[in-house]
Amino acid sequence: MLKFSLLNYRGKINLKHLSNYIFMLLMAIGLLVGCGDNEESSQPKADKNEESTSTEETQDQATAYPLTVEDSAGNEVVLEEDPAKIVTLIPSNTEVVFALGAGEQVVGVSDHDNYPEQVKEIDKVGGMQINTEKVLSLKPDLVLAHGSSAHNSQAALDQITSAGIPVYIVKNASDFKSVYETIHSIGKLVDEQNEAESIVSGMKDKLATIKEKATEIKDPKSVFVEVSPMPEIYTTGTGTFMNQMLKAINAKNAAADLEGWVKMNEEAVISLQPDVVITTYGYYTENSVAQVLNREGWEQVPAIENKQVFDVHSDIVSRSGPRLIEGVEQLAETIYPETFGDE
Numbered sequence: 001m002l003k004f005s006l007l008n009y010r011g012k013i014n015l016k017h018l019s020n021y022i023f024m025l026l027m028a029i030g031l032l033v034g035c036g037d038n039e040e041s042s043q044p045k046a047d048k049n050e051e052s053t054s055t056e057e058t059q060d061q062a063t064a065y066p067l068t069v070e071d072s073a074g075n076e077v078v079l080e081e082d083p084a085k086i087v088t089l090i091p092s093n094t095e096v097v098f099a100l101g102a103g104e105q106v107v108g109v110s111d112h113d114n115y116p117e118q119v120k121e122i123d124k125v126g127g128m129q130i131n132t133e134k135v136l137s138l139k140p141d142l143v144l145a146h147g148s149s150a151h152n153s154q155a156a157l158d159q160i161t162s163a164g165i166p167v168y169i170v171k172n173a174s175d176f177k178s179v180y181e182t183i184h185s186i187g188k189l190v191d192e193q194n195e196a197e198s199i200v201s202g203m204k205d206k207l208a209t210i211k212e213k214a215t216e217i218k219d220p221k222s223v224f225v226e227v228s229p230m231p232e233i234y235t236t237g238t239g240t241f242m243n244q245m246l247k248a249i250n251a252k253n254a255a256a257d258l259e260g261w262v263k264m265n266e267e268a269v270i271s272l273q274p275d276v277v278i279t280t281y282g283y284y285t286e287n288s289v290a291q292v293l294n295r296e297g298w299e300q301v302p303a304i305e306n307k308q309v310f311d312v313h314s315d316i317v318s319r320s321g322p323r324l325i326e327g328v329e330q331l332a333e334t335i336y337p338e339t340f341g342d343e
Contacts, residue, residue: 063191072147072171079166082191083141087125089153093144093170094119095321096183099199100192108138115315115323130156136163142189147172173320175244176207182320199322206325207248210332214250216339223335224254224274224303226292227314229285233264242317249332249340251276270301276335277303280318282311310334 067079087108088094094109098116106119111127113119125134130153135143143160150157150169161167168189173179180200187196225242228234236242237258246253254274255262282288289309298304312334317327332340 061193063188063193065191067189069168069185069188071167071169073150073169075167075169077166077168079142079189081141083166083189085138085140086142086144086190087135087138087140088113088144089125089130090144090146090149090170091115091315092319092321093146093186095319095323096186097144097190099322100183100187100190100195102190102192105190107140108135129153132156132159135160136165140165143167144186144189145169173241175241176203176324179320179324180204183322203322203325207328210325210328210340211248213339214248214332214336217250217336220250220252221275221335222252222254222272223276223278224269224272225278225280226269227261227280229279229281229288229291230266230295233266233269234261235264235269236260237262241320245317245328245331248328249335251331251335266295266297270298273301274303275306275308277301277309278331278334279309279311280314283313283315 063082065079065081069077069079071077084105085107086097086102086105088097088106089110091110091113094106094113095115097103097106098118103116103118106122108123108125109119111124113122113124123134123138125131125138135156136159143157143165145153145157145167147169157167157169170186171178171182173182180203183200184193184196187193187199223246225236225246226233227236227242235255235258237253237255237260239260243253243256254272255264277292279285279288279292285291288311292298292309293304293307295304303309312327312330316323316330329340
């Protein structure tokens with residue numbers, strides 16, 4: 001499944017493009033889906049397994065090259081030396097590489113990369129379809145693909161591999177623990193294991209602090225997350241990363257009775273009577289909050305009546321990288337400003 005689709009729509013929503021967006025949205029959801037079986041009770045206490053993720057003995061350890069590793073698809077990948085030129089095929093991989101301090105080694109990124117700012121000046125290698133010729137022309141020492149989309153690009157990846165370029169398929173993260181593992185695995189590839197451990201430790205500490213503070217909330221709010229607007233309303237049920245994030249801040253997912261990413265009609269959403277509505281498409285839709293507040297027939301929905309409709313940028317709640325905890329923090333501050341707002 002492709003992650004690229006959520007990341008590069010800008011300006012006023014165009015209905016002609018909406019069906020394409022929904023198609024790509026459904027292709028993208030594999031990135032942060034699958035944690036339902038691992039979710040605990042709604043009480044936001046720390047997951048012992050999550051907090052004790054193995055550091056793979058990274059502390060003060062340098063990567064020894066040549067390095068042979070197995071990627072998430074079971075492929076053996078050999079790096080003869082620390083890669084000097086890296087191409088990443090998905091924004092979350094790019095963000096991890098830059099966070100690790102290896103951004104100067106990135107020579108190619110996807111069409112949808114937009115963070116950090118430096119990526120705007122880096123050569124683009126395609127979006128939903130990989131520009132294989134462009135990738136080969138960059139002569140990278142490592143290509144970072146992703147488990148959510150690799151099967152859709154297998155022919156291109158095979159061509160790159162046949163040219164003697166190592167391709168590493170990063171695990172499709174399904175929960176916080178998987179994100180930590182992703183950061184460690186990429187850190188090992190680029191000889192930044194210590195930095196990887198530092199990033200992961202910081203993320204764990206921040207998440208633990210959020211969960212601890214969330215225990216102060218005695219009356220959890222019901223939250224409806226709208227990831228695409230009318231006329232194609234989609235939301236996140238159980239078994240999604242968003243559901244896990246809501247649990248972490250002691251909020252109730254209004255669509256928790258549903259599984260995965262689902263399409264809903266207006267009547268079904270109204271019947272949920274959420275206290276808060278969160279949209280994640282304001283970066284490509286003008287006045288997303290106003291559109292929800294002004295929907296005819298929604299006047300008796302608590303979130304509308306009390307003007308509790310907010311937009312959170314999709315990038316920080318959907319990309320499986322270091323900024324994910326920022327997404328949790330923003331959700332917490334938005335939904336519970338009295339608990340998580342500036343003191």
